[in-house]
Amino acid sequence: MSEVGFMASESSPKGTEIDAPICDEQHEPTRDVGSFPLEVEDSQRMAEFFAVLADPTRLRLISLLSSSESCVCDLAENLSVSESAVSHQLRALRNARLVQYRKVGRQVFYRLHDHHIFDLYATVREHLAE
Amino acid sequence: MSEVGFMASESSPKGTEIDAPICDEQHEPTRDVGSFPLEVEDSQRMAEFFAVLADPTRLRLISLLSSSESCVCDLAENLSVSESAVSHQLRALRNARLVQYRKVGRQVFYRLHDHHIFDLYATVREHLAE
DNA sequence: ATAATATATGAACATACGCTCAGGTATTTG
């Protein structure tokens, strides 16, 4: 915490007034993004959301579900992962509302919850492909 | 792994041919998203990217940097977090190329790396606000 | 009912992560 000189209520240290935030290249008309700064509670919810996407197996599941609905055993086989592991991961995706499912006999077919999920996946995939 | 009956090379179990993926609601002309299914190596890089965003402190840093460039001590003060913790987190953001910085004297001013980061942040923020 | 299949779940273990603490580098000031 910068021990400020006198009347500086907050912000950067004293002395070097010369170059305060010479922020020339600002963003476009900064669209409204809720409270600012981001509340701790909101940041935790957001972090949990990203955390669900921060796993290779879950991302590969999303990749498969991006093209078509699949049952658990097919997902496990296509990813060469145990069905137990897939089931655990699908639960995480379910809890985060990233996938939906429907039961047919003893099988359970999963698919992405909505197109937003696909869009997010595709956007980041493209971003990393650059 | 479903022990298939005879000539079924892969995919769902035998028997219940009745309801194979009745996937009616397909996505729009499925835009190309690279290799399919997502390669393990790619999934790991993508997971690492999301992992950087999967932390409340880093998200709040991004929140602050969304509106303006800031030095480390201001970021620490605004978030009520130690400068050491902020520095550690900024390193993670730096390594992931989510932020840029410029040195001015003994201060270091950070800002978002580019507008893609802001867009991603804003999009997910809106998504969770619904 | 019994067996087999498809999926879900809890415990446990190894790993990964974020914070604090202590110390280090670089720049400015006296």
Place this chain on the structure above:
DNA sequence: CAAATACCTGAGCGTATGTTCATATATTAT
């Protein structure tokens, strides 16, 4: 030069996470 400031970094600790293993539930077949 020494002291102060702004920031960075490595080690260590407590906690969270993903997998495996064993077991449980539900559905279908015999």
